[in-house]
Amino acid sequence: MAAGGAASLVTVARLSRAPSLALMAVGVFWGTFAAYIPDIKARIGAPDGAFGLALMMAAVGSIVSMQAAPRVLARFGRATTPVAGVAAAAISLSPLLAADTAGLAVALFFMGAAIAMIDITANIRLSLEEAAQGLHLMNFCHAAFSFAFAIAAFAAAEARRAGWPPEVFLPLSALAILLLSLGTAEGAGWRAAPSAPEGAGHSDGVARVVLPVAAILFLAFICENATDSWSALHIERTLGAAVGIGGYGPAMLGLTMGIGRMGGQVAAARLGEGALIAWSAAVGAFGAVVTAIAWAPWVGVLGVAFLGLGAAVMVPSANTILGRLVRPDQRGLALSRAWIFGFAGFFIGPSMMGQVSAALGLRWAFGGIAVLMAAILPVVLYLARLEARRR
Numbered sequence: 317m318a319a320g321g322a323a324s325l326v327t328v329a330r331l332s333r334a335p336s337l338a339l340m341a342v343g344v345f346w347g348t349f350a351a352y353i354p355d356i357k358a359r360i361g362a363p364d365g366a367f368g369l370a371l372m373m374a375a376v377g378s379i380v381s382m383q384a385a386p387r388v389l390a391r392f393g394r395a396t397t398p399v400a401g402v403a404a405a406a407i408s409l410s411p412l413l414a415a416d417t418a419g420l421a422v423a424l425f426f427m428g429a430a431i432a433m434i435d436i437t438a439n440i441r442l443s444l445e446e447a448a449q450g451l452h453l454m455n456f457c458h459a460a461f462s463f464a465f466a467i468a469a470f471a472a473a474e475a476r477r478a479g480w481p482p483e484v485f486l487p488l489s490a491l492a493i494l495l496l497s498l499g500t501a502e503g504a505g506w507r508a509a510p511s512a513p514e515g516a517g518h519s520d521g522v523a524r525v526v527l528p529v530a531a532i533l534f535l536a537f538i539c540e541n542a543t544d545s546w547s548a549l550h551i552e553r554t555l556g557a558a559v560g561i562g563g564y565g566p567a568m569l570g571l572t573m574g575i576g577r578m579g580g581q582v583a584a585a586r587l588g589e590g591a592l593i594a595w596s597a598a599v600g601a602f603g604a605v606v607t608a609i610a611w612a613p614w615v616g617v618l619g620v621a622f623l624g625l626g627a628a629v630m631v632p633s634a635n636t637i638l639g640r641l642v643r644p645d646q647r648g649l650a651l652s653r654a655w656i657f658g659f660a661g662f663f664i665g666p667s668m669m670g671q672v673s674a675a676l677g678l679r680w681a682f683g684g685i686a687v688l689m690a691a692i693l694p695v696v697l698y699l700a701r702l703e704a705r706r707r
Contacts, residue, residue: 347466354476368673377429400430522653551564594693
């Protein structure tokens, strides 16, 4: 990379330090959970359908949290993300207390609420900084999430192969979440959202631009977290891999999403976010098909790798488009509303996979992901026309 490019990344890293650390904490949280899902599921003896429904409770907790996020951020300011991170570190241990599916569902509700508060407040901060600095920051920070997710999932996979139960590894993960969360504290550089122009309604025109972005987030999160949650089971159960090898699926997903997002930091400036999302949807659909028809564990991991590349830039690029289409004072409201709907897909995806798997098997479930990836294309075209009219 040229010196100028390296300096640019250093600048981006400096400006986005706190949101990047926050999203890394989110990555450690979900990477560990995804890799240990086979053990957690076996501990409570839940069938696929019931386990998928339990995962839906995380969506409920997330929706409650994201609904409140703009008001919480306005009230508590720079303390919001660090405090939410400390809470998430403690709550990440709650699956250890679950004795049955109902207990896990309660744990997942609080897990979803805590981690969603970190996630959405970090993204609101990023949107404000993008506007203030005139730089694209989303893909870089979401790459930090993906690399943290990959490292956590890989470490958890190796721990499972070594025979470490969740009681041993989850406290280590909680410690990492705690340390990253404490690093999100900001000083004088913290900036609040600007006030609305005189005479302007706070929600003027927001719904028209939120809906297509929310649809992209919804479909992307379904595909991403369905793969997070079920790829380990698919690789071990459907493809016959040894215990622990399944964790390479979530790890590969996080790794290739991180690589794709770092590349997206450059590609977004050259192609534009809309075109980048469209190409990514095609790559993701291809990866889902490969995962569905895989005949060996390594083919399944390869398919997940393409899925990760495809899913990589959709969420951060859609966030950037939304930030451009609304007034600065509307960004917190617009992002929280888009994420309330979109992030529901993060948990509907695993539940949907559970129901399809229970009825038809995981191969058909991954085939369904290919269809959902392809469904993103017409939404992107509509959003591109909307952005062209705004310009």
